[in-house]
Amino acid sequence: MPLWPPLLGRWKPGQKAAPGASAPLPTQDFEALQEQCLRDGCLFEDSSFPATLSSIGSGPLLRKLPPCLQWRRPPELHSNPHFYSAEAKRLDLCQGLVGDCWFLAALQALTLHQDILSQVVPLNQSFTKKYAGIFQFRFWHFGKWVPVVIDDRLPVTEAGQLIFVSSTYKNLFWGALLEKAYAKLCGSYEDLQHGEVSDALLDFTGGVTVTIKLAEAPGNLWDILAGAIYGRTLIGCQTHLGNERVLENGLVDGHAYTLIGIRKVTCKHAPEYLVKLRNPWGKVEWKGDWSDSSRTWELLSPKEKMMLLRKNNDGEFWMSLKDFIAHFKLLVICKLTPGLLRHEVGQKWSYTMLEGRWEKGSTAGGPMTLHRARGAFWKNPQFLLSVWRPQEGEMFPKPCSVLVSLLQKPRHRHRNRKPPLAIGFYLFRMSKFFDDREKLPREFFLQNNPLSFPEAFLPEKEVSQELWLQPGTYLIVPCTSVACQESEFVLRVFSRKHIFYEIGSNSGIVFSKEIEDQTEGHDEVFAKLFEQCPEINAVQLQRILNHLTWSGLGSTRPLFSLDACQGILARLDLNASGTMSIQEFRDLWKQLTLYQEVFHKQDRAGSGCLNCAQLQAAMKDAGIALSRDICLLMLTRYGNPSLQMDFVSFVLLMLRAEEMESIFQNLTQDGKGIYLQKSEWLMMTLYC
Known part of the structure; x- marks a missing residue:
């Protein structure tokens, strides 16, 4: 699926965690635990997140709990329980006693993308096939997808009503079980109290969230929303700070909502821009213009009104973009591709x-x-x-x-x-x-x-x-x-x-004292280096070139900048991988060996630089004849302000010159000249 891969950084095995770091979740093998329970004929009980008050919390949430709280499994709550149903309405979840509207609003957005949902919620789980009372979910947790294993004992009232997240379809339990897994990841159910939509969106996708303060909304907000809705995004929003109190206009202050659609409609006199929102409570809706009971719907054609208006107290409602900006504080867009708020086709990141x-x-x-x-x-x-x-x-x-x-x-x-x-x-x-x-x-x-x-x-x-x-x-x-x-x-x-x-890391290449001191047998040195990194990038190329001994340059030791190594790699990276193999490096070294010989031959004074006449002679020795005027031009392009060229710049010039000569030989018919179409000529001039 098109989520960004977890490329881990430079954490070294055995490296101790920073003081105050959080303890990791226990490692639990879902399949092994499931098979063991099936063999033993028992249902899984998760001792790391037990069916006790300790998993709910230790603070104010306990005072909200109903008397005689019990823990029951879904087969004990319904005669025909289902984990998930693709046929059910996608936005089927309602908030419970926990103030985790931010989590639920993000989850509602997740259900609009079935492929992403299946990454977090493996949909092949059930209460029939291989049922052992154990379920697994996945969250993107600081760089990697973390599996979270739980048992299916859920807190309910004495009458069997779920006290936290529930579904409008009483036999569906994926939402309640997912909330329990997320509570385990966060520490307890009480740790789901209060949060940002952006936090949950990040944990569901590994994407990057962009938060827009609506009081400072850009003039192209509608275009941003349009690009987000029709791209790979999840969108949430939050009202102004408060205590989740229902206001006279039907909105809830201090509350998170999911943005599930937009629509530009044609009124009698001017277009109107509408946004569609959903309250995680599954009820309580906006009462202003474009609400279910608003007269503004009469401004539309009967056909358009029939398409958009649904008079159900299901928590879903329309409102104008203008009212949305006025009554909401934050808009959170989670992009699943790094093009951010622009749609760019065919671009690799x-x-x-x-x-x-x-x-x-x-x-x-x-x-x-x-x-x-x-x-x-x-x-x-x-x-x-x-x-x-x-x-x-x-x-x-x-x-x-x-x-x-x-x-x-x-x-x-x-x-x-x-x-x-x-x-x-x-x-x-x-x-x-x-x-x-x-x-x-x-x-x-x-x-x-x-x-x-x-x-x-x-x-x-x-x-x-x-x-x-x-x-x-x-x-x-x-x-x-x-x-x-x-x-x-x-x-x-x-x-x-x-x-x-x-800075200060070894970038994947470690140089031993023997390698740094070695003056001969470079091929053996290269073999040792490429054992560590079969493919090297420009940073690693820089480290290699700056550590090797350049016997052909006398006492002068060149320093290759990162920009120079990027330029070298760009010239030789034929498959556009951004890396170089050992064979490609061996070919490069043969060229560099020739370049250092002709450079040192002309730099008789050992200054480390060539003037115009020396550059012309060095290039001739390397097999490329240029006029004095062209050499002066090359010194202007590649040399220093004194029109002197050091060895690193000479290498870049030679690689470019040989590449352009090769292109000429491929294009010429008689070895004397070439005929270029306009597009080819533009490509050549821009490339040089």
């Missing part, structure tokens, strides 16, 4: 996820302050991000769309015991090559201002931002609003093409 932590005394540096010299901001985890266009060689590079998502992990086994910290991230532009094996020092942040920074630190599970960046290298620094606060986090980046890693 890359996705990288890394884990990190803020730890008191080392990496919990807090935010930047006015007195940055006295701050510890530089101690925060630092991540290098290099972005570039999928199509290299554009004459006028366009900004790249990059989505950054920062997630903080819960700090306690029970979700509501420790509220989330206020978090955010800064973005800096990197202007020169540096040693990425160590963090950037305090001086970097004294001399550079961030391109992007948190307008406000938000105490939320996830903060995300879409950035439009020119191709280049950037630094992302996630932090908390106050120094010395501890938590673990997940940082995700989505873009067309990028490299993303933590």
